[in-house]
Structure formats: C-alpha cells, structure tokens
Amino acid sequence: MALTEEVNRVAALFEYGPEDLNKGVKEYIRQMNEGLEKQGTMLSQIPTYVTNVPNGTEKGTYLAVDLGGTNFRVCSIVLHGNHTFSLQQSKVAVPRTLMEAKKATDLFSFLAKQIEAFLKEHHSEHFEAHQQKGLGSKEFFDLGFTFSFPVNQIGINKGKLMRWTKGFDIDEAIGQDVCGLLQVEIDALNLPVRVAALVNDTVGTLMARSYTSPGTTKTLIGAIFGTGTNGAYVEKLDKVTKMKDIAAAEGEASYDRSTGLMVINSEWGSFDNALNVLPNTPYDVDLDKESVNPGIQMFEKRVSGMFLGEILRRALLALYQNDEEVALFKDTSSADNDTSSTTTVANDSALYKQWGIDTSFLSIVEEDHSDHLRITKQTLELQLGVSAPSTEDCVAVKTLVHAIGKRAARLSAVALAGVVIGTDKLKESDEPVDIGVDGSLVEYYPGFEDYIREAFREIEGIGADEKRIRIGLAKDGSGLGAALIALVAANKA
Ligand code: ADP
Structure with missing residues (x-):
C-alpha cells in the first residue's frame, strides 16, 4: 500500500464527525446534570462556593497568594473598575526542609512571613497603621489563596487537605483546613489580612476573563x-441539588445564596471515563494502558497538551514500524528528497521514547x-532525529498532526457546547455568551479556536448562534482571578 493511503487510513481514525459531536454533547449534558445531582459521578461538578462573577466595574485592592509547587507567590491587585488592573508581586522558593517539615506550622508560618515582607515593601502605610493602632476589620485586605493540592472544599474559605503531591510531605496537615492554618499564622504576625477564599485555577480563569472582557456581560465559562x-462555569444554584447531601456530610457551609448562582468546577478531564461516546483509536488505547492512571482522565487524554504529542508519537511509530514495503521514514530512492540521501531514524530518536514528542x-x-x-x-531532524525525511514523509506527518489536533479541538467543543446548551444561556437573552480560555494549546495551536467554532456550527442547539459565542484569552488569570474570588467571597461584587 502506498504511504499516502496508509496515512489517510490512520488519519481517518481520528475523524470526529457531526454525528459524533452531537452524540458527545448530549452525553456531556447528561453527565453534567448527573454530577449536579449526586456525588461520586464521572464529571465531579464540584461546587466552589463562589456565587457571583465580576463584570469589570469592581474596585479595590486585594491580595492573592499561590502555593503550587516549588514557589510561593504573593501579589496585590488594584482593580481600577474599568476592566483594567495593576499588579505587584513577589516570588520565593519554598525551602526543601519546609516541604517535609514535622509541623504544619513550620510551613504556614513561613508563608505568613512572606506576606508580612510583601506588605512591608508594597503596602507599608497600611501595614504600619495596623501595627500601631489596629485597623478595623473593614480595612483588612481580603486574600485569595490558590493552593494547588487536592483539597476537599467545604466552604468558600475552607478546604481540608486530602493529600500532598509534588514533593510536599507534612503528615500533620492532612485533614486540616488549609485556610485556617494560614489565617492562624497571619494573625500571629498581626497582619491586616483575611483569608477570604480558597481558589481553584480554572475558577480564576473564569473570574479574570469576566473582569477583563469587554462590556458588562458576565463570563459563563473559564476553560x-x-x-x-x-473548566468552571456559572450554574443556577437550584440545579445543584446535591448541595443538601454535601451539607449533610460536611455540615452546612456558609455562602451567599442571594445570587441564586454557584460556580461549578467541572473537572471535565474525566468526562466519559467509561468511554460511552469518546473516540478510541488503538493509539488512545495504548497511551492509556501505559499511563500512570489507566481508565482515568479519558477526555483529558484526548484533548490536552500533555497527551497530543504522545498520541502522535504512537501513530508515527506504528507507521514507521509497519511491515509494508512503503512506510514512513523509509525513503531510499530519494526522488523528491533535497539531500538525495537515504532517510534514517537515529537509534536514540524521541520516536522510541514515551512522552518523546512535545x-x-x-x-x-x-x-x-x-x-x-x-x-x-528541519523539525523532524532536530527533534526526532529523522535525517533526510522525504517531502512525502513530511506530508504524512502533517496529515496526522492535523487529524489529532483537530479532533482535540472538536472534543473541546463538546465540553464547551455542553455547558452552553446545558445552561440554556443562548436562549436566556440576546447577549453574547462569553468564554474565557487559557493554556498553551489554545493560545498557540494554529486554528484551535477556528476548529472549535466550526464544530459549534455543526452542533444542534448552537448552529448559526455560533456567532453569539465570544471566546477570549484570559491570560495568566491566577493572581487576578484569585483576587476577584476574594472580592466575591467578601461579598463586594
Ligand atoms: P500549564 O497548563 O502547565 O499551566 P501551559 O498552559 O503552558 O501550562 O501548558 C503546557 C502544555 O502545553 C504542555 O503540555 C506543552 O506540551 C503544551 N505546549 C507548549 N507549547 C505549545 C505550543 N506552542 N503549542 C501547543 N502546545 C504547546
């Protein structure tokens, strides 16, 4: 079989047509609603206790801190009330010894000291005024705490640490409320700071986009x-019927019920782990089998940056190791090869290494x-150690890349459309439906948004209304998003 034919056959395995799309969206909405009704479902649909989103007119100064891994970041954000903001920040490495400290206090007092140093440097007047005469609680800074470890969130500023990851190991902290641990140390230093919110990065993206997006339309989804x-999105509180089960298990949380809204962290990476509707090529199957978490995060394994390179690697390797006489990277005639030399693949090529292709x-x-x-x-030579690939090889690689990238974008459209349709947002008013996105894949993959839009037009329930959906980049929402969550938590939206 000619190479082109074989490549087209493999590329066709990644096709995700209009019928697949529509089946996918239907199933997404089903799993989305199931996740709102009960716990332990495929789509976790976690209530975040964030009950409003900003519209860009908010004002004030807020603090945000971020403990995500090796660094601890502190920043203050001044909201100007016109969709713009200014930001100051500091960053410090967390000493190894503290990551494995005996007592939780050792780590959290270190964090509080960084906040103190930041206030002394950037907000000295406020700091001094509190130290000297004690400010009223109205003048305290509200702080959003981004804590990127698994927590069981049970209130807007309350979440119990489930386990440590990323090299942290402080036994004593497990099961404790991390906001409480930080607040105790902040109070010990007598700082005018209130830990107002525990923050998830996806919710931060939603909030950051909602503040910076043009007009006063509030954003529906942060992805x-x-x-x-x-993704995180704004849901009607009365649809989140599992709130009563959560309250029964964890105690009644205090949050603002007056907006009738609840931001939901969907954890959509695990949409359809049961593979009811997700496509499943032999390359997807093998990638999953050899991953650290087989059967889990099945949507993410077809969509996100961590996996697309690996899907491509597996498809390329299969074509290269194909028994057929005409196969990938096997050009000997070199008729169309600039260098007129035989194509070779280096023994240590990234093609042979799991995760070898970014x-x-x-x-x-x-x-x-x-x-x-x-x-x-050039890129094949440089990154994969394939010397003198033919033009036909390059066309083959491009065909597969396109198939894998386009499928990822169309699957992304399933989740986004599921939320847009599931929330009835297009029908509620004539306003645009706003979506904030972040991440290198959507920012840099050529045409990713165009493929999403093309899919939207093929989806029943969107169709021509695709034009009413606005997608905008919410770049580096972490500091701004956390500050805005603190604002909403303090009931100032
Ligand atoms: P994170 O999600 O970890 O905060 P990023 O948004 O930068 O960080 O995403 C990193 C992922 O994006 C990696 O999996 C990487 O392979 C992928 N990536 C990096 N650059 C690009 C690019 N130019 N095009 C597509 N994907 C990219």
Missing part, C-alpha cells in the same frame, strides 16, 4: 487547555506552509 484541561511540535507542523514543508523537515 483551560494547557498541560491538562478543565505538543509544541504539532503546532510547528500545523503552521508549516513552506515549500516542500521545509520547516517540518
């Missing part, structure tokens, strides 16, 4: 397409419109 994928490789190839795909040729 991340980076290393992983996840998703940025797909972006480079998708973007390549040069003569004879010269850029793809």
Whole structure:
C-alpha cells in the first residue's frame, strides 16, 4: 500500500464527525446534570462556593497568594473598575526542609512571613497603621489563596487537605483546613489580612476573563487547555441539588445564596471515563494502558497538551514500524528528497521514547506552509532525529498532526457546547455568551479556536448562534482571578 493511503487510513481514525459531536454533547449534558445531582459521578461538578462573577466595574485592592509547587507567590491587585488592573508581586522558593517539615506550622508560618515582607515593601502605610493602632476589620485586605493540592472544599474559605503531591510531605496537615492554618499564622504576625477564599485555577480563569472582557456581560465559562484541561462555569444554584447531601456530610457551609448562582468546577478531564461516546483509536488505547492512571482522565487524554504529542508519537511509530514495503521514514530512492540521501531514524530518536514528542511540535507542523514543508523537515531532524525525511514523509506527518489536533479541538467543543446548551444561556437573552480560555494549546495551536467554532456550527442547539459565542484569552488569570474570588467571597461584587 502506498504511504499516502496508509496515512489517510490512520488519519481517518481520528475523524470526529457531526454525528459524533452531537452524540458527545448530549452525553456531556447528561453527565453534567448527573454530577449536579449526586456525588461520586464521572464529571465531579464540584461546587466552589463562589456565587457571583465580576463584570469589570469592581474596585479595590486585594491580595492573592499561590502555593503550587516549588514557589510561593504573593501579589496585590488594584482593580481600577474599568476592566483594567495593576499588579505587584513577589516570588520565593519554598525551602526543601519546609516541604517535609514535622509541623504544619513550620510551613504556614513561613508563608505568613512572606506576606508580612510583601506588605512591608508594597503596602507599608497600611501595614504600619495596623501595627500601631489596629485597623478595623473593614480595612483588612481580603486574600485569595490558590493552593494547588487536592483539597476537599467545604466552604468558600475552607478546604481540608486530602493529600500532598509534588514533593510536599507534612503528615500533620492532612485533614486540616488549609485556610485556617494560614489565617492562624497571619494573625500571629498581626497582619491586616483575611483569608477570604480558597481558589481553584480554572475558577480564576473564569473570574479574570469576566473582569477583563469587554462590556458588562458576565463570563459563563473559564476553560483551560494547557498541560491538562478543565473548566468552571456559572450554574443556577437550584440545579445543584446535591448541595443538601454535601451539607449533610460536611455540615452546612456558609455562602451567599442571594445570587441564586454557584460556580461549578467541572473537572471535565474525566468526562466519559467509561468511554460511552469518546473516540478510541488503538493509539488512545495504548497511551492509556501505559499511563500512570489507566481508565482515568479519558477526555483529558484526548484533548490536552500533555497527551497530543504522545498520541502522535504512537501513530508515527506504528507507521514507521509497519511491515509494508512503503512506510514512513523509509525513503531510499530519494526522488523528491533535497539531500538525495537515504532517510534514517537515529537509534536514540524521541520516536522510541514515551512522552518523546512535545505538543509544541504539532503546532510547528500545523503552521508549516513552506515549500516542500521545509520547516517540518528541519523539525523532524532536530527533534526526532529523522535525517533526510522525504517531502512525502513530511506530508504524512502533517496529515496526522492535523487529524489529532483537530479532533482535540472538536472534543473541546463538546465540553464547551455542553455547558452552553446545558445552561440554556443562548436562549436566556440576546447577549453574547462569553468564554474565557487559557493554556498553551489554545493560545498557540494554529486554528484551535477556528476548529472549535466550526464544530459549534455543526452542533444542534448552537448552529448559526455560533456567532453569539465570544471566546477570549484570559491570560495568566491566577493572581487576578484569585483576587476577584476574594472580592466575591467578601461579598463586594
Ligand atoms: P500549564 O497548563 O502547565 O499551566 P501551559 O498552559 O503552558 O501550562 O501548558 C503546557 C502544555 O502545553 C504542555 O503540555 C506543552 O506540551 C503544551 N505546549 C507548549 N507549547 C505549545 C505550543 N506552542 N503549542 C501547543 N502546545 C504547546
């Protein structure tokens, strides 16, 4: 079989047509609603206790801190009330010894000291005034705490640490409320700071976009397409019927019920782990089997930056190791080869290594419109150790890249459309429906948004209304998003 035919056959496995799309959306909405009704479902649909989103007119100064791994960041954000803001920040590495400290206090007092140092440097008047005469609680800074470890959130500023990851190991902290631990240390230093909210990064994206987006339309969805994928959206509180089960298990949380809204962290990376509707090529099957968490995060494994390179690697390797006489990277005639030399694949090529291909490789190839795909040729040599690939090889690689990238975008459209349709947002008013996105995949993969939009037009319930859906980048929402969650938590929205 000619290479082109074989490549087209493999590329066709990644096709995700209009019928698949519509089935996917229907199933998404089903799982979305199931997740609002009960706990322990495929889509976790976690209530965040954030009960409003900003519209860009909010004002004030808020603090945000972020403990995500090796660094601890402190920042203050001044909201100007016109969709713009200014930000000051500091960053410090968390000493190894504190990551494995005996007592939780050791780590959290270190964090509080960084907040103190930040206030002394950037808000000295406020700091001094409190130290000297004690400010009223109205003048305290509200702080949003981004804590990127698994927590069981049971209130807007309350969440129990489930386990440590990323090299942290402080036994004593497990099961404790991390906001409480931080507040105790802040109070010990007599700082005018209140830990107002525990923050999830996807919710931060939603909030940041809602504040910065044009007009006063509030954003519906915040979505991340980076290393992983996840989304948060604004749901009607009365649809979150599992709130009563959560209250029964964890105690009644205090949150503002007056807005009738609840931001939901969908954890959509695990949409359809049961594979009711997700496509499943042999490459998806093998990738999952050899991953650290087989059967889990099945949507994410077809969509996000961490996995697309690996799907491509598996497809390329299968074509290369194909028994057929005409196969990938096997050109000997070199009729169309600039260098007229035989194509070879280095023994230590990234093609042989799990995770050997980064998703940025797909972006480079998708973007390549040069003569004879010269850029793809260079990139294959440089990144995969394939010397003198033929133009036919490059076309084959590009065909597969395109198929994998486009499928990822169309699957992304399933989750986004599921939320848009499931919340009835297009029908509620004539206003645009706003979506904030963040992450290298959506930012850099050429045409990712266009493929999402094309899919929207094919989805029943959106169709021509695709034009009313606005998608905007919410870049680096972490500091701003956390500050805005603190604002909403303090009931100032
Ligand atoms: P994170 O999600 O970890 O905060 P990013 O949004 O930068 O960070 O996402 C990183 C992921 O994006 C990695 O999996 C990487 O392979 C992928 N990536 C990086 N650059 C690009 C690019 N130019 N095109 C597509 N994907 C990219």
